[in-house]
Amino acid sequence: MGNQAKLTAGGKDFDYPxxxxxxxxxxxxxxxxxxxxxMFTYDPGFTSTASCESALTYIDGDEGVLLxxxxxxxxLAENSSFMEVSxxxxxxxxxxxxxxxxxxxxxxxxxxxxxxLMSFYKGFRRDAHPMAIMCGVVGxxxxxxxxxxxxxxxxxxxxxxHRLIAKMPTIAAAAYKYxxxxxxxxxxxxxxxxxxxxxxxxxxxxxxxxxxPAVEKAMxxxxxxxxxxxxxxxxxxxxxxxxxxxxxxxxxxxxxxCLWGPAHGGANEAALEMLKEIGxxxxxxxxxxxxxxxxxxxxLMGFGHxxxxxxxxxxxxxxxxxxxxxxxxxxxxxxxxTALRLEEIALSDPYFIEKKLFxxxxxxxxxxxxxxxxxxxxxxxxxxxxxTVGWVAQWNEMISDPGQKIxxxxxxxxxxxxxxxxxxxxx
Ligand code: SDX
Numbered sequence: 001m002g003n004q005a006k007l008t009a010g011g012k013d014f015d016y017p018x019x020x021x022x023x024x025x026x027x028x029x030x031x032x033x034x035x036x037x038x039m040f041t042y043d044p045g046f047t048s049t050a051s052c053e054s055a056l057t058y059i060d061g062d063e064g065v066l067l068x069x070x071x072x073x074x075x076l077a078e079n080s081s082f083m084e085v086s087x088x089x090x091x092x093x094x095x096x097x098x099x100x101x102x103x104x105x106x107x108x109x110x111x112x113x114x115x116x117l118m119s120f121y122k123g124f125r126r127d128a129h130p131m132a133i134m135c136g137v138v139g140x141x142x143x144x145x146x147x148x149x150x151x152x153x154x155x156x157x158x159x160x161x162h163r164l165i166a167k168m169p170t171i172a173a174a175a176y177k178y179x180x181x182x183x184x185x186x187x188x189x190x191x192x193x194x195x196x197x198x199x200x201x202x203x204x205x206x207x208x209x210x211x212x213p214a215v216e217k218a219m220x221x222x223x224x225x226x227x228x229x230x231x232x233x234x235x236x237x238x239x240x241x242x243x244x245x246x247x248x249x250x251x252x253x254x255x256x257x258c259l260w261g262p263a264h265g266g267a268n269e270a271a272l273e274m275l276k277e278i279g280x281x282x283x284x285x286x287x288x289x290x291x292x293x294x295x296x297x298x299x300l301m302g303f304g305h306x307x308x309x310x311x312x313x314x315x316x317x318x319x320x321x322x323x324x325x326x327x328x329x330x331x332x333x334x335x336x337x338t339a340l341r342l343e344e345i346a347l348s349d350p351y352f353i354e355k356k357l358f359x360x361x362x363x364x365x366x367x368x369x370x371x372x373x374x375x376x377x378x379x380x381x382x383x384x385x386x387x388t389v390g391w392v393a394q395w396n397e398m399i400s401d402p403g404q405k406i407x408x409x410x411x412x413x414x415x416x417x418x419x420x421x422x423x424x425x426x427x
Contacts, residue, residue, distance in 0.1 A: 003026070005018050007033075016029055016033065021053075040410045055397070057390070058230070062309055064310035064312065069088050073314060077224050081192075082193060086103075086227065089228055090393050108193070108196075109189070111187035114144045122178075130172065130179065130377055131377075133178070134172065134175060134381055138249060138253045139253035145160065149247040157248070164388050172378070172382065173201040177200075192216065194216050195211040198216060214328030223382075225386075226361065226382075227390050230307070232264070234256075234265065234387065235255065235390060235394050241254040242399060243404065248395060252395075259384050259387065262301065269376045271362050275342070281337065281338050291346075291351075300346060302359055304360065312359060312360040319359075321368055329371055333367055336367050343359055369382060
């Protein structure tokens with residue numbers, strides 16, 4: 001008999017199999033628990049729940065480790081490219097030069113949007129939040145690509161996966177252009193995935209746009225750092241939407257909606273707004289006290305994480321990238337000093353030490369994006385752009401799992417027991 005976990009419930013003993021992955025915590029397989037005990041488990045927020053098997057990304061929150069298909073995020077950020085990491089997440093192995101060139105060519109040739117989709121933007125107010133536009137336009141993709149929404153067909157899944165990865169930069173860049181009243185630029189197939197995005201965002205028809213290599217490299221690295229992250233809230237949203245058989249475009253739109261929240265992907269925008277509100281380092285103690293005050297809803301945005309109880313390895317790379325971008329653009333932002341000082345003070349404060357609150361991926365990213373020229377409202381849209389490959393890879397992994405079934409959690413019911421209807425004159 002393999003490893004078992006014993007549970008005593010209702011005066012009876014039950015044994016449940018303990019399953020082991022390749023690395024990381026074992027799981028107790030409780031799929032038969034309700035049938036045998038008549039009880040549910042209770043785990044709001046899923047702090048102790050594994051929702052699926054996955055071979056894509058491994059996180060060790062205590063050690064601050066993040067692996068994509070076994071490769072440490074620091075090595076990928078240093079040596080790889082977003083296109084190569086996208087191939088790795090989708091296919092499981094690093095590509096050969098030929099495979100990478102072929103993948104790059106395929107993605108490049110899907111970057112254009114159906115011309116009628118571009119008219120969707122005109123329906124939004126100019127000051128619409130780019131995430132509102134992303135939710136709408138990505139969901140609308142399912143109205144244009146009927147030829148690749150049979151999710152049972154692996155060829156359809158591959159085409160719609162490539163379309164989503166390829167079109168997100170065009171959609172995000174157009175959302176920015178629309179907000180500043182500038183014309184959209186079509187993709188330029190002679191540029192890299194990230195260079196093309198920068199040109200569609202910051203280029204204008206009136207002159208040539210020159211991609212700055214150091215900025216292209218920093219942007220590409222930021223995309224790598226955001227590509228995938230195990231079963232986070234938005235990825236779980238995509239999986240749950242996909243479990244009903246919804247088409248991939250609708251599932252990714254659901255993921256974008258979930259990512260928008262300030263507790264999740266919206267934290268990068270909130271973190272920079274917080275640093276702007278703090279302004280000078282002398283005001284940091286006031287905000288540290290507010291973050292510790294249970295009666296104050298204020299939290300240090302960009303700090304803390306459900307899984308990392310150590311430094312988020314992505315934040316380490318992000319902090320290093322700030323200096324590279326400042327040097328390349330010959331800029332400086334006093335908010336970086338404020339951020340460094342805030343981190344230093346927080347990490348020496350007993351509250352943050354005891355609760356193991358460290359900077360996460362969102363703490364420094366806004367400083368880089370702001371230096372490159374993005375408004376804070378675009379930060380989460382960039383997160384969604386990069387996370388699309390992770391969402392799509394996780395969706396493919398789920399759909400191709402023969403054991404996959406619709407996700408349908410239960411509840412602890414606390415409402416009224418059955419009672420009879422009373423006519424209004426009897427109430
Ligand atoms: C992302 O899941 C992922 O992988 C997400 C992500 C990804 O790549 O997909 O990594 C991206 O979303 C990063 C997180 C971005 N969010 C923020 O930076 C927002 C600020 N952080 C928090 O709101 C919070 O830390 C969460 C939401 C990130 C995690 O919250 P948990 O795991 O539910 O923890 P919790 O809210 O129960 O906090 C534990 C304690 C609480 O105090 P007590 O009730 O135990 O007394 O720590 C406190 C919290 O009040 N706390 C904070 C804090 N974060 C947690 N106190 C002050 N400032 C903070 N930032």
